[in-house]
C-alpha cells in the first residue's frame with residue numbers, strides 16, 4: 001500500500017517519541033521504574049520531524065530487546081503508568097458493552113490488555129511483529145487456555161476472515177510502515193457487527209506540539225520514531241478501510257509543559273486525572289492520545 005496520498009500525509013510523518021509521554025516519567029519515580037524507563041527511553045527515544053515511518057526490522061529489534069520489561073511500564077505512579085492505566089480502563093469500558101467473544105489485539109506487546117479482558121469473559125489473541133513480544137505475551141498468559149499469542153505482522157494477519165468479535169490496536173499503528181493495510185486486515189478478520197478499538201497519538205494536542213518543538217530544537221536519535229495522527233487523518237483512514245467511527249475519546253489530558261512535568265511527574269499525573277473527569281470531546285487539544293471505536297460497514 002502506498003503511503004503518500006492518505007494516512008501518511010505530511011502531518012503523519014511528523015513523528016513522536018517511543019515513550020508516549022517523553023522522558024519526564026524518569027524523574028521522581030521509584031528507582032526500579034526510573035532505571036527501567038531510562039533504559040527504555042535510551043534505546044528508543046527522541047522524535048524527529050519529517051522522518052519516514054520506522055523500518056520494520058528496527059521496530060522488531062527494539063521491541064524484541066525491551067519485551068521482557070515492557071509490561072512494567074503499566075505499573076506504579078507517574079504520567080506513563082497513568083497513560084496506560086487510563087487507556088486500559090477506557091478499552092475495557094468500551095468492550096464491556098458487547099457480548100464477550102474473541103478479541104484480536106494487533107501489536108499486542110506483552111498483552112497487558114488481555115489480563116483485563118479475560119475476567120470480562122473474552123478470549124484473547126495477541127499478534128505482534130516482535131517475536132520477543134509474542135513470546136512475552138504467551139509467557140504472561142501462563143496456562144490460560146483462553147489466551148493465545150502469535151508472532152505476526154499487522155499488515156498480513158494469519159487469521160481467517162471474520163474470525164474475531166473485536167479487534168484492538170493500541171499504540172501500534174504508529175510504528176507500522178503500512179498502517180492502512182493493517183486497518184484493512186483488521187476489517188477482514190473482524191466479523192460483521194464487531195468492534196474495532198484503535199488508540200493513536202494525537203498530533204493536534206498541545207503536548208505533542210510542545211514535544212515536536214522541543215525535538216526540532218534538539219533532535220534525538222529515535223531508531224523507531226512513532227507517527228502521530230490527527231483525528232481527521234485517522235477517520236479518513238478508517239473509512240477507507242471500511243470502518244465507520246462510533247466514538248472518539250481523548251485521554252491523557254496534558255496541561256503542563258513537558259519540562260515542568262518531567263520535574264513534577266506526580267503533579268502532572270494529578271492535573272491530568274482532574275481534567276479527565278470533564279467531557280473528553282471538549283479536549284481534543286489537551287488529550288495526548290485518542291481512542292477511537294469503529295465498526296465495519
Ligand SMILES: C[S@@+](CC[C@H](N)C(=O)[O-])C[C@H]1O[C@@H](n2cnc3c(N)ncnc32)[C@H](O)[C@@H]1O
Pocket residue numbers: 059060063106107108109110111112127128129130133152153154155169170171172175176177
Ligand atoms: C508501543 S508498543 C504497544 C504494545 C501494546 N499494544 C500496549 O499498548 O501495551 C507497539 C507494539 O507494536 C508492535 N508492532 C509494531 N509494528 C508492528 C507490525 N507491523 N505488526 C505487528 N505488530 C507491530 C511492536 O512490536 C510493539 O510490541
